[in-house]
Amino acid sequence: MHMTKVLLIEDDNETAEEISAELTGRGFEVEWSADGFDGLDKARSLRPDAMIVDRLLPGMDGLAIVDTLRKDQVRTPVLVLSALGAVNDRVRGLRMGGDDYLTKPFAVVELVARIEALLRRPVETRETILRVGELELDLIERKVRRGDRSIDLLPREFRLLEYMMRRSDQLLTRAMLLEEVWNYKFVPTTNLVDVHMGRLRHKVDGPGEAAMIHNVRGAGFILRTVG
Amino acid sequence: MLQAQFLRSNTFRWTSAVAGLFAAFIVVLFGFIYFNIDSYLVDRSDRLIDTQIAFLASLPFEHSVNAIEDHLRQDNRGVQFSGLFDSSGKRLAGNLDQLPNDFKLGAPPQNVRVKQSGGGQPVDKLIRATARRLGNGNIVLVGRDVDETWEISHVVGEALALGLLPALCFCLLAGAWLSLRAQRRVEEVNQRVQRIIAGDLRERLPHRDVDEPFSRLAGIVNGMLNEMETMINALSGVGNDIAHELRTPLTRARLMLERGRSNATSLEQLQETTDKAIAGIDQALSIVTALLRLADIENSRRFAAFGDVLIPDLLRQVCDIYEPIAEDKQIALSVRISGNLEVRGDRDLLFEAIVNLVDNAVKFTPEGGSVMIELAHTEKGGVVRVTDTGPGIPRAETEAVLRRFYRSDKVRYTPGIGLGLNLVAAIVKLHGCRLLIHPGPGGCVEILCPGRQLDKSAKTSAVSRAA
Numbered sequence: 178m179h180m181t182k183v184l185l186i187e188d189d190n191e192t193a194e195e196i197s198a199e200l201t202g203r204g205f206e207v208e209w210s211a212d213g214f215d216g217l218d219k220a221r222s223l224r225p226d227a228m229i230v231d232r233l234l235p236g237m238d239g240l241a242i243v244d245t246l247r248k249d250q251v252r253t254p255v256l257v258l259s260a261l262g263a264v265n266d267r268v269r270g271l272r273m274g275g276d277d278y279l280t281k282p283f284a285v286v287e288l289v290a291r292i293e294a295l296l297r298r299p300v301e302t303r304e305t306i307l308r309v310g311e312l313e314l315d316l317i318e319r320k321v322r323r324g325d326r327s328i329d330l331l332p333r334e335f336r337l338l339e340y341m342m343r344r345s346d347q348l349l350t351r352a353m354l355l356e357e358v359w360n361y362k363f364v365p366t367t368n369l370v371d372v373h374m375g376r377l378r379h380k381v382d383g384p385g386e387a388a389m390i391h392n393v394r395g396a397g398f399i400l401r402t403v404g
Numbered sequence: 405m406l407q408a409q410f411l412r413s414n415t416f417r418w419t420s421a422v423a424g425l426f427a428a429f430i431v432v433l434f435g436f437i438y439f440n441i442d443s444y445l446v447d448r449s450d451r452l453i454d455t456q457i458a459f460l461a462s463l464p465f466e467h468s469v470n471a472i473e474d475h476l477r478q479d480n481r482g483v484q485f486s487g488l489f490d491s492s493g494k495r496l497a498g499n500l501d502q503l504p505n506d507f508k509l510g511a512p513p514q515n516v517r518v519k520q521s522g523g524g525q526p527v528d529k530l531i532r533a534t535a536r537r538l539g540n541g542n543i544v545l546v547g548r549d550v551d552e553t554w555e556i557s558h559v560v561g562e563a564l565a566l567g568l569l570p571a572l573c574f575c576l577l578a579g580a581w582l583s584l585r586a587q588r589r590v591e592e593v594n595q596r597v598q599r600i601i602a603g604d605l606r607e608r609l610p611h612r613d614v615d616e617p618f619s620r621l622a623g624i625v626n627g628m629l630n631e632m633e634t635m636i637n638a639l640s641g642v643g644n645d646i647a648h649e650l651r652t653p654l655t656r657a658r659l660m661l662e663r664g665r666s667n668a669t670s671l672e673q674l675q676e677t678t679d680k681a682i683a684g685i686d687q688a689l690s691i692v693t694a695l696l697r698l699a700d701i702e703n704s705r706r707f708a709a710f711g712d713v714l715i716p717d718l719l720r721q722v723c724d725i726y727e728p729i730a731e732d733k734q735i736a737l738s739v740r741i742s743g744n745l746e747v748r749g750d751r752d753l754l755f756e757a758i759v760n761l762v763d764n765a766v767k768f769t770p771e772g773g774s775v776m777i778e779l780a781h782t783e784k785g786g787v788v789r790v791t792d793t794g795p796g797i798p799r800a801e802t803e804a805v806l807r808r809f810y811r812s813d814k815v816r817y818t819p820g821i822g823l824g825l826n827l828v829a830a831i832v833k834l835h836g837c838r839l840l841i842h843p844g845p846g847g848c849v850e851i852l853c854p855g856r857q858l859d860k861s862a863k864t865s866a867v868s869r870a871a
């Protein structure tokens with residue numbers, strides 16, 4: 178089976194080793210490059226499935242690498258890492274062709290979840306009905322069913338479930354949900370995500386039914402296909 | 405160094421230049437006066453000469469000799485010259501030995517050099533004179549010494565020397581003194597500033613209570629220094645606060661790890677303590693992140709990300725997100741929109757500001773209470789108002805809540821890091837709006853957005869959902 182190849186361009190040895198070990202442990206093949214020019218060469222020659230690029234690199238700025246690749250029509254998904262937390266940097270990072278942006282320090286779980294999300298980006302289908310296990314979501318009728326049971330959702334709950342169904346069996350961290358579903362660019366102090374997720378779970382996983390929405394401790398949530 | 409420097413100083417150069425110009429002007433003025441007086445005197449003596457020669461010429465010969473002698477006798481200053489010569493040029497009367505050579509007869513008074521042997525030493529003088537031939541062939545000459553004008557020029561020169569030279573010297577001295585004084589002031593200021601740079605923040609510039617530029621400048625700079633001293637002191641206070649706020653979760657994390665390491669007997673126990681430790685570290689990190697964000701917003705001018713933001717949409721979104729949380733706490737959350745308001749700004753930041761206000765309101769309102777998000781219009785502009793039935797902020801603390809890490813004693817045990825309102829204040833300020841915190845009971849915070857509002861007449865829509 179083809180192993181998913183990830184190119185990591187990061188000049189800090191320890192961070193690189195940490196990330197590398199974690200990704201290898203999860204079955205990725207990791208290539209590591211410690212400076213910008215070498216990283217760009219490897220990105221061209223190795224044709225990785227995804228890239229993790231630090232912003233501040235010796236030789237060449239991380240964003241410049243992404244920009245160069247994009248101009249060469251290389252569409253490899255890129256996760257930009259940065260110690261610069263400023264919102265403007267984030268916007269710039271995404272505008273320059275990064276697909277996602279993560280600020281240091283970050284939890285390794287967060288990084289892995291985002292890389293997996295990038296690798297399994299939902300295909301834009303013309304399908305108007307999403308299906309995960311016995312769960313069925315009609316985008317046109319705005320109706321949700323689990324088996325024979327129809328589920329009545331508020332618009333915000335519908336939006337959340339839609340996002341999760343497009344990324345079923347994938348770990349979705351709180352930060353990802355906040356950014357994508359609620360358009361938050363910051364992490365609030367209140368446990369917003371848990372409250373909303375609690376409501377949704379209450380409706381999706383009825384009494385006596387097998388749980389589909391799972392809470393992964395210290396990480397986030399997964400919508401699993403049952404059975 | 406100081407002595408040499410003042411010669412190069414601007415003040416001195418300017419004074420010198422002005423003094424030089426002044427001197428040149430005075431010289432020209434004196435010259436003008438001199439030449440005018442000179443020509444006036446020459447004119448006058450020429451007229452006298454003409455009158456005299458006409459008088460002498462009209463006399464018969466015997467009388468004319470006497471008249472010349474009389475005329476010369478009356479002249480005690482020795483400025484008159486006259487002579488009567490026969491047709492061959494031999495002297496008949498007067499104080500001149502001979503008729504000057506090449507002297508044109510019958511012409512108006514002219515400059516001529518004459519010799520006089522008279523009393524003692526022979527004199528060689530330049531005079532104004534005229535001569536004419538009389539009917540009997542004799543020649544009569546009348547002249548006048550115009551050396552007076554030399555005396556006048558001498559007086560003028562003396563006046564110049566006595567008046568101008570001291571004035572010039574005075575100017576130069578004044579210039580030197582002014583520039584030295586300015587330099588000394590600058591040096592004095594420099595020394596004080598060096599002390600401030602070295603860290604003595606209480607040092608001030610020398611300030612005299614007179615209305616002169618240096619003192620006024622010193623006054624202005626001192627005002628700035630006062631402001632900066634206050635700010636720096638506040639900042640170091642913030643530094644202490646940050647250290648303290650970070651130490652609390654870090655200490656907790658360290659304690660957990662230490663206890664877990666020595667007490668945990670199973671992997672599960674170890675994982676549990678590690679999770680708690682990570683939570684502590686995360687809390688510390690969130691403080692750092694919040695501070696960096698705050699600095700980012702306060703210092704940047706992020707107008708690049710500005711667009712037109714429709715406030716009603718934003719308020720409805722915030723309400724939508726917070727509804728489940730309010731419901732869990734049995735709090736009625738409602739939004740009331742009156743009219744419309746469009747603000748030029750950063751949508752994400754405005755959203756964050758309003759979320760922060762609503763988050764606070766929901767957090768501090770006891771169960772069974774209510775929170776209201778409102779958009780209203782006053783004559784000053786649109787107002788976003790978040791009110792709640794919680795304890796509110798006591799009057800004495802309405803300013804203190806904007807201090808970093810400030811948390812009212814009453815809410816000491818509610819989770820939070822005490823930076824929320826700082827963030828709101830920074831965002832509001834960035835947008836040119838004002839944050840108004842009204843004293844309790846009952847929380848009431850307003851964001852006053854001056855300027856544009858759209859179709860104020862639009863009907864009031866109220867969305868209200870109770871728990």
